[in-house]
Amino acid sequence: MINDALRESLASCTQLPSLPTAVLKVIELAQDKSTRLQSIAEPLNHDSALTARLISLANTVFYAHLRPADTLREAVDRLGLEMTVSLALGFSLARSYGNRQRSKGLGLDLHYYWQRSLTSAIAAQELARLLPEDPEGASVFTAALLQDIGMLALDTIEGPSYAEIIGDLRRHDEVGKRERNELGADHTEIGAWLAASWGLSRRCCDWIRHSHDSPVGTSSLSGAECVMLSGRLADIWLAGDGPNTLAQLDTWLGKGVQREALLGRIQERLPMIAELLDVETPERIDPQRLLFAAKQLLLERNLEMQRNLQQVDSELEHLRSHNQQLDRVARFDPLTHLYNRRHLTILFEQHFADAKRDALELSLVFIDLDHFKQINDLYGHHQGDEALKAFAELLLRISDAGTVVGRYGGEEFLAVLPGRELPEALAFADRLCVELRDHPLVASPDVTLYVTASIGIASLKDGDFETSEAMIQTADQRMYLSKREGRNRVTAGRSHL
Numbered sequence: 001m002i003n004d005a006l007r008e009s010l011a012s013c014t015q016l017p018s019l020p021t022a023v024l025k026v027i028e029l030a031q032d033k034s035t036r037l038q039s040i041a042e043p044l045n046h047d048s049a050l051t052a053r054l055i056s057l058a059n060t061v062f063y064a065h066l067r068p069a070d071t072l073r074e075a076v077d078r079l080g081l082e083m084t085v086s087l088a089l090g091f092s093l094a095r096s097y098g099n100r101q102r103s104k105g106l107g108l109d110l111h112y113y114w115q116r117s118l119t120s121a122i123a124a125q126e127l128a129r130l131l132p133e134d135p136e137g138a139s140v141f142t143a144a145l146l147q148d149i150g151m152l153a154l155d156t157i158e159g160p161s162y163a164e165i166i167g168d169l170r171r172h173d174e175v176g177k178r179e180r181n182e183l184g185a186d187h188t189e190i191g192a193w194l195a196a197s198w199g200l201s202r203r204c205c206d207w208i209r210h211s212h213d214s215p216v217g218t219s220s221l222s223g224a225e226c227v228m229l230s231g232r233l234a235d236i237w238l239a240g241d242g243p244n245t246l247a248q249l250d251t252w253l254g255k256g257v258q259r260e261a262l263l264g265r266i267q268e269r270l271p272m273i274a275e276l277l278d279v280e281t282p283e284r285i286d287p288q289r290l291l292f293a294a295k296q297l298l299l300e301r302n303l304e305m306q307r308n309l310q311q312v313d314s315e316l317e318h319l320r321s322h323n324q325q326l327d328r329v330a331r332f333d334p335l336t337h338l339y340n341r342r343h344l345t346i347l348f349e350q351h352f353a354d355a356k357r358d359a360l361e362l363s364l365v366f367i368d369l370d371h372f373k374q375i376n377d378l379y380g381h382h383q384g385d386e387a388l389k390a391f392a393e394l395l396l397r398i399s400d401a402g403t404v405v406g407r408y409g410g411e412e413f414l415a416v417l418p419g420r421e422l423p424e425a426l427a428f429a430d431r432l433c434v435e436l437r438d439h440p441l442v443a444s445p446d447v448t449l450y451v452t453a454s455i456g457i458a459s460l461k462d463g464d465f466e467t468s469e470a471m472i473q474t475a476d477q478r479m480y481l482s483k484r485e486g487r488n489r490v491t492a493g494r495s496h497l
């Protein structure tokens, strides 16, 4: 979108790039389907310089006939309607705009500008010719030739500051970005607007507007896409980094396009159109060498990408293992490797909710080791730790697959028995007490350590608990009762409270 201020400047500017009446007339005639090819020649006949150029162009090898064309009518006949219009247009603009600006010695490098425009135009047309269906080569020629015409308009409005704003002409992608930032619109929009004001077809204006977009990348290119790629192809000659430009183009050109043939044909045609527009032919390139260098570049990039991918893979692996570690820290007790209090509570809440919903049994065994402070005091903290670890192993050993055990606090443990009633929970607690009685928790050459436990049991059916916390609290109170009554015992059910 062109902003209001810019639109006003464009509307009030009397010096915008313009076309002679004869060329405007030709454009108008060309829009009319009933126009006979020959009537196109009439308005142009008065422009002797243009006439001479068109005739000489029509006699080049590209439009070769047995007999040379002597008149403009014959030249138009050979060149065809669109091509005549295109060349008349380019010639008139290059003639008037090029000279004026060069004499001032300010602003845009017009010589470079016209070299790029004409190379683009030829590139678009040659690209279109290589495709299985030619999307009207002459039309793409016009749109590609005029794709940057908006730059001339912006240069006229902004004066010498325009060249400063857009910076290095060789970095064409940057030009559009800078125009949008600094002036509120880029030259493709202005160019489309200008082309519409000259009466060029809607399709041509659209192609100019989208000339700097990227192709969508389907198997074959459209006319619009030939125009989109034309400036980038021109940069192979003009931006000073052919292999890189060619490598960037590679994916868009696709398999169907013979690159060497394409570059060769563009190069062959450059001198003749350069002469018509009165600019120097861009320096020749060696397509074969350039393609080889581009291929090397692509290979290097491929390798670089593979290296990056490998790095990303190993970083991902590292993150994954770090996450696993974090997950372990969040769920497990570092000393005993049993579930920690937080995770144990979550799991119990889930079992409690399931049991409530499906009217299932659920029992909870609250275990507190007896006189643990004394163990630490007598044998040292390290032996205390060993005892806790051994107790955790014992818990796991006597638990079946459905039982969930964890460390609830310092020397407190919980066993959650889903689907189990009070008698089964009692059996579990008794087994635990028997194991503790019969086997020392620590048996090293220095220490033999027997530990007892005080246990409280709560079963869902027996308690009518509203919440999981209430059930834990009851089991805890019953464990406390076991302590009060002399430790090393199990308390379960109401009768014990």
Ligand SMILES: Nc1nc2c(ncn2[C@@H]2O[C@H](COP(=O)(O)OP(=O)(O)OP(=O)(O)O)[C@@H](O)[C@H]2O)c(=O)[nH]1
Pocket: 335, 368, 369, 370, 371, 372, 373, 374, 376, 380, 381, 382, 383, 384, 385, 388, 409, 410, 411, 483, 487
């Ligand atoms: N070695 C070791 N000791 C711990 C750990 N966590 C808690 N303890 C100790 O466990 C002891 C618990 O002491 P108390 O709450 O007084 O209970 P108790 O000595 O077991 O006595 P009762 O519970 O009344 O039988 C404290 O001395 C804590 O330091 C641990 O990870 N390692």
